[in-house]
Amino acid sequence: MTPEVPAVLAEMAGLLMRTASPGAPDAERTSALTLSSMLLMVAAEVWDAAAQNLVQENRAIAELLGDHSLESDLHLSVLRAENSRLRAELIAAHIIAENAGDQIRQDAIWAELRASTDRRRLSISLV
């Protein structure tokens, strides 16, 4: 997810400490705590499947692109960087397929894009 979960959790930790202090204005406390609890719920939901989804998506895009490199580092930050590289290449491949009128190739790319939104879908998703 963007922004990345570790950066958000670190920021929330600071926010919660500031909010817990006796000098924190009541007016800010409700807003900060309500939104922080909502973010924690989202982070909890995506935690377990995060690496699995990224590996699955990276492999699916790599296969579309004919990219046969295998992941050797399963840190989420590394998988996400690879995901960004592959999705940038997918955009380029999509443009080439459109310009060539290659409908089969376009359909395959759209199918993967649709699948990517299924992987990333939250329980609170509006669509």
Next chain:
Amino acid sequence: MSHPLEARLARYIETQMPEASDIEVSQIERISGGASRETYRFVLNYRQDGAAQTRRLILRRDPPASLIDTDRRIEFAAYRAFYGSTVPVPRMLWLEEAETALDHPFFIAEELTGFQTAPQLLFAGGYDKVLAKVADRKWSILGQIARADPAALGLTSVMASPGVDECWRRELDHWEHIFDTDEAEPQPIARAAIRWLRSNPPPPAQKLCVVHGDYRTGNFLFDQEGEIHGVLDWEMAHLGDPLEDLAWGFNPIWEFGRGLAGGLVPQDQAIAIWRKSSGLIADPAALHWWTLFNCVKGQGIWVGSARAFIDGGNKEPIMVYAAWWLLNAQDRAILKVMGRL
């Protein structure tokens, strides 16, 4: 504990109300969810002509970095233009663009009290009998915005006036630029939608209209009878194609998972209300173009929200929540409008 803004607000208001005395600001309360401006409600007490007075007011202050970077002067002008018209808006009091008083530019308005804005409340069951009335008022008011003459309202002096054949390109250029500058990761779905929009432009606008820019369920004040008492959040107001405003509410995100336009009524019913009120037509192909455009625009807003957090310009939790909650949902909305979901 008293809020640090209370004393500073009181000092500022003293400069705006020299005829008043004993000015005191209290009960300041942050309103959750305001991501483009920090929004607070507060109580102003003072004495004038020997009598004690109390007013409930709203402060809208620019944050260090915003989900939507816009000129508060335009927002202020839009509110002022429609005050007292068939488009209900709160009364604007003071616009302050210097940073000396409260660190960032801000404006102050009268609060419209006793009404609700939250879609979650509107759709919780207690308002089911008046949802059709809310829909009628919602799209009738939007029709009145489209019907208004921007020049007569004085808005052509503060807002750019594109030609009717330039409206779509101006907006698409603006939001594509947001992706170019703000995206933290590639956006293959939004980029594909942008290519389609450029290859299939809509016809020229029927007329140049005031476009609210964020006219959706959640941005107006409603009561138990289904009446609408105030249209809020004009920070993206501009002049453009009236179908842009109509279609913003048809972004599937704003169905709130209910499968109805704005979560209220079927889309064709909403269009019929708007047509009757505005006197304009809603060409289906053009409306589809603007609906897809608005999905891209929505994604541009969520992308900008994530960027503001990542760069440290605004570390408020709402900036993250908007991105986490809506980036993927907006991608799915784009797919749905393009017939690919």
